Amino acid sequence: MSNKKQYLTPAQFKAEIEKCLGCPNKPCMKACPVGCSPQEFIGFAKEKKYKEAIEAILNRNPMGETCGLICPDKFCMSACTRKNLDFAINIPKVQATLMKNYRSFAEKKRPESQVTKDKIAVIGAGPAGLAAAKELAENGYITYIFEAKDHIGGALKYIPEERLPHEALSADCDGILSSPLINLKLNHKIENPQELLKQEYNGVIIAYGEQNAIKLNIQGEEHTTCYKDYLSQPEKYKAAQNIAIIGGGNVAVDCALTAKSNGAQNIEIFVRRRLTDMKISRQEFQELFEKEINITALTSPEKIEKNEKLSLFIHRNHIVENKAVALSDTTIELKGFDLIITAIGSRADKLTEDINIIMAGDCKEGSSTLVEALASGQKAAQKLIYNIEKKDN
Numbered sequence: 001m002s003n004k005k006q007y008l009t010p011a012q013f014k015a016e017i018e019k020c021l022g023c024p025n026k027p028c029m030k031a032c033p034v035g036c037s038p039q040e041f042i043g044f045a046k047e048k049k050y051k052e053a054i055e056a057i058l059n060r061n062p063m064g065e066t067c068g069l070i071c072p073d074k075f076c077m078s079a080c081t082r083k084n085l086d087f088a089i090n091i092p093k094v095q096a097t098l099m100k101n102y103r104s105f106a107e108k109k110r111p112e113s114q115v116t117k118d119k120i121a122v123i124g125a126g127p128a129g130l131a132a133a134k135e136l137a138e139n140g141y142i143t144y145i146f147e148a149k150d151h152i153g154g155a156l157k158y159i160p161e162e163r164l165p166h167e168a169l170s171a172d173c174d175g176i177l178s179s180p181l182i183n184l185k186l187n188h189k190i191e192n193p194q195e196l197l198k199q200e201y202n203g204v205i206i207a208y209g210e211q212n213a214i215k216l217n218i219q220g221e222e223h224t225t226c227y228k229d230y231l232s233q234p235e236k237y238k239a240a241q242n243i244a245i246i247g248g249g250n251v252a253v254d255c256a257l258t259a260k261s262n263g264a265q266n267i268e269i270f271v272r273r274r275l276t277d278m279k280i281s282r283q284e285f286q287e288l289f290e291k292e293i294n295i296t297a298l299t300s301p302e303k304i305e306k307n308e309k310l311s312l313f314i315h316r317n318h319i320v321e322n323k324a325v326a327l328s329d330t331t332i333e334l335k336g337f338d339l340i341i342t343a344i345g346s347r348a349d350k351l352t353e354d355i356n357i358i359m360a361g362d363c364k365e366g367s368s369t370l371v372e373a374l375a376s377g378q379k380a381a382q383k384l385i386y387n388i389e390k391k392d393n
């Protein structure tokens with residue numbers, strides 16, 4: 001079920017696209033990690049050429065609707081020249097609205113190569129793996145995606161429905177998987193990518209995200225719940241009314257919004273640095289404030305105690321030479337939490353690339369936005385294709 005607020009109304013859509021100045025140097029395109037050109041798709045939309053508009057999006061971005069819904073404003077919008085006159089065009093929402101309303105006009109992007117080539121394995125069906133698979137298929141490679149879980153989408157699956165309607169994510173994933181050259185194998189955990197090269201695969205892209213949640217390394221940590229556990233099964237924690245969330249990024253926001261939908265009364269996010277250092281968009285801040293979710297900045301957890309409820313001991317920080325430094329004698333005990341969620345990110349196991357094994361997405365670059373993960377997947381596929389074709393020549 002989609003949330004209407006996520007998309008533009010016809011009047012809003014018209015107003016947004018009419019603002020485009022058609023800047024000759026295309027700053028919006030240059031700021032997009034996958035090189036999508038808002039000027040181009042907005043131009044087509046102005047002429048009501050929706051098929052061409054959709055193709056212009058899909059030509060660079062295989063997850064056009066999902067990106068439009070969750071892309072932060074730091075890419076195309078922050079580069080939009082229109083902000084010098086009044087406000088930047090809400091490019092992500094224009095893109096999401098176009099995809100939602102007109103996707104069926106042009107589901108297929110560029111035709112896939114008629115000549116099929118080698119078999120490539122992609123490990124992980126998150127955004128980087130999906131983008132890599134799409135890029136490989138478009139270049140004629142038969143691609144097998146191996147996913148350890150029983151679903152695709154990776155960390156996108158954890159984003160609450162109200163921020164990312166699941167039907168939008170499914171529509172984008174279906175579009176990618178509609179390629180006849182892409183095969184999906186769910187519930188397939190690959191322990192050793194090298195083994196795939198000994199089988200029939202000529203190359204491997206590793207894109208399995210960051211699997212190991214980062215620990216707080218404080219006393220009582222065993223009483224906390226990791227964001228992955230919380231977001232994958234929020235219904236298990238429905239009884240929790242008072243929730244503390246430790247972390248200042250998107251997953252902390254996802255946990256807070258999910259907790260609110262789950263019926264929690266009091267939700268407080270504890271952030272090590274300043275509010276302005278939080279890596280979340282203005283829209284996410286707005287959502288948190290609208291939902292009356294508290295944010296306490298410049299605090300770090302010290303220990304957790306469990307009695308009838310959970311107590312969180314925190315101290316205050318200040319910023320010295322751009323680092324968060326503890327202020328002495330500021331420790332306080334905050335009592336009465338039912339649940340303390342850690343949402344400070346994850347790390348990937350380090351693997352070594354070689355000519356036939358290329359890494360992509362968060363397991364290579366660290367946590368990133370969706371559009372950066374897509375760009376990383378596309379680049380990894382291009383690098384692998386280059387390596388294979390160079391070797392063959």
Ligand code: SF4
Pocket residue numbers: 019020021022023026027028029038039042079080081082089091
């Ligand atoms: S920068 Fe903004 S105004 Fe200029 S072409 Fe891109 S979307 Fe249009």
